[in-house]
Every structure is written in C-alpha cells, then in structure tokens.
Amino acid sequence: MTGFSADWLALREPFDRSARAASAAAFDLPALALRLRRGDPVLGVLDLACGTGANLRALAPRLGGVQRWLLVDHDPLLLAALPGALAAWAEAEGFLFRREAEGLGIEGPGWRAEVQPLRIDLVQDLAALPLAQVGLVTASALLDLVSADWLDDLLARACHAGQALLFALTVDGRLDWTPRVTGDDRLARLFAAHQRRDKGFGAALGGAAVDLAADRLRALGCELKLAPSDWVIDGREGAQAQAMLAAMLAGIAAAVRAQDPGAAALATDWEARRLRLLARTRLRVGHRELLATLR
Numbered sequence: 001m002t003g004f005s006a007d008w009l010a011l012r013e014p015f016d017r018s019a020r021a022a023s024a025a026a027f028d029l030p031a032l033a034l035r036l037r038r039g040d041p042v043l044g045v046l047d048l049a050c051g052t053g054a055n056l057r058a059l060a061p062r063l064g065g066v067q068r069w070l071l072v073d074h075d076p077l078l079l080a081a082l083p084g085a086l087a088a089w090a091e092a093e094g095f096l097f098r099r100e101a102e103g104l105g106i107e108g109p110g111w112r113a114e115v116q117p118l119r120i121d122l123v124q125d126l127a128a129l130p131l132a133q134v135g136l137v138t139a140s141a142l143l144d145l146v147s148a149d150w151l152d153d154l155l156a157r158a159c160h161a162g163q164a165l166l167f168a169l170t171v172d173g174r175l176d177w178t179p180r181v182t183g184d185d186r187l188a189r190l191f192a193a194h195q196r197r198d199k200g201f202g203a204a205l206g207g208a209a210v211d212l213a214a215d216r217l218r219a220l221g222c223e224l225k226l227a228p229s230d231w232v233i234d235g236r237e238g239a240q241a242q243a244m245l246a247a248m249l250a251g252i253a254a255a256v257r258a259q260d261p262g263a264a265a266l267a268t269d270w271e272a273r274r275l276r277l278l279a280r281t282r283l284r285v286g287h288r289e290l291l292a293t294l295r
C-alpha cells in the first residue's frame, strides 16, 4: 500500500471516485475552467504525480470543453501503463480514444482532451515543470507525501505563474473502524507517524498536509475552497471492498512494523484478527480536497 504499483492504483480508484463524487458539488469546475481559459479555447492542465491517470479520469469530464493535459510522473512503469488505463476507461465510458504521434486524444460528451505524458522527477527537477503552459495545476493523492519545503517551492512557482491549484484526495489522518478491536488506536498512531516519514520529498506532511497547504496558500493571497472526500470501504458490499480492506490492513501492518519493530507482533496479530472480520468491517479514511485560486 505504501508502494505505487498500477495494481494498487487500480484497486483504490473506485474508492477515490466515490469519495470525489461526494465532494464534487463543492467545486464548480466548469466555471473554474471558463475563468482559467482567459479567452483561450484550450485549457492547459498539469497533473503532478499522475500514476496511471486517475486524476484526469476524475476531472476531464467535469471541466468540460477543450483541454490539454500534461501528465507528470517519475515512474516509467506507471507512465507505460497510462495509455492502456486511459483506453480502458474511454472504452468503458463510451468515449473516443486515439493514440497520436504526439500523445493521446480522448473525446467525451462536451469535452475533449489531448494528453501528453511526461517523465519528470518532482524532487530532482521541479524547475522542468511546464507551468507556463497551463492554467490549472492539480495532483491527487500526492500532498501528504511531500515535505513543507517542497510544497513551498511548488506553491511559490505556481502562484508566481498565476495558476489555480487543485489538490485532491489528501489524507487528513482520520481512520475510523467499525467494529473497533484492541490495538486500533496504537496502530493508528504508529501508522500516522509512518506517514510522516520521508517518501522522497523530505519529511512527509502526512495528515497535516491540507492544513499546512491552506495556511501557505492563504498567505500567498489565494482564495480557498476545501471539501471532505473520505474513502468509505464497507466489507459488507462484497469482494472489491474486502480486497481494498485487506490491502489497507497489510499496508498499515507493514508500516507499523517498519515504524516500531517493538510493535511487530501486535501488528501481525491485529491484522489477523481484522482479516477474520473483513465481511463486517467498515472503514472510513479521512481525505480532503483543496482548490486554490488567486483572488
């Protein structure tokens, strides 16, 4: 769960989608797109740490109109899986999909997007981001992985260039289990501490990320909108939810063992007890969305 395999991203995507549907009403994306176009028919969107393109799949139909997406990740395996994931999505949704010499093209009702994947390491080469080419900078499931210094650097660059920023699906530290079992609280504390370990960007912000980003963006003069987008994973709904719960359990137990070897036996026992309860377990994982625009 702490790695970013295409399989893990595919497992979480339906839960991401439901979570984002719940927060969609908070952001008027067609109005935002209109404002960001500033008369240009094409809206440029830069997706940071795109994985296999889930953020585009969530946003492009909601933004509407003509869009040009630049999708950035450092992982060549995820970038290689991206065209296939977009093609499968387009087919399932009845959208047109084209592979073109210079990138990919997708067309749905009321919108179309040119899509160009870019391999950039966001730690080593933030200066290489083509910020000047876009009106919207976005990322999903990234903000809790980054450090305060990295975020400051990104915000300074993006705000200087006048882009709107939309950070989706940032964990906020809440983990609510039903039913509860012995060990939940200790494991949650150790898991939260592990979320703050360096994920390549310096000490990670983890559950503090949205509040810190909001403070920094307000100080930079941005107008903010925040909305909850919690995962709700209910094992009573069947195999998909149970697979997601099992992946969460394995990820939390592994993170706890890495964080505190003294809690390894508890983590293993907790995971085994919770696995026996999968079919009647409901887990809410707190996430938030943040949209920042310059006043």
Ligand SMILES: C[S@@+](CC[C@H](N)C(=O)[O-])C[C@H]1O[C@@H](n2cnc3c(N)ncnc32)[C@H](O)[C@@H]1O
Residues within 6 Å of the ligand: 004, 009, 048, 049, 050, 051, 052, 053, 054, 055, 072, 073, 074, 075, 078, 120, 121, 122, 123, 124, 139, 140, 141, 142, 200
């Ligand atoms: C939790 S995944 C989110 C992926 C995608 N945005 C989504 O919502 O499915 C985090 C992503 O960050 C990317 N990532 C991590 N470190 C990175 C770096 N230094 N530069 C670029 N991308 C990075 C990973 O490859 C992965 O795709």
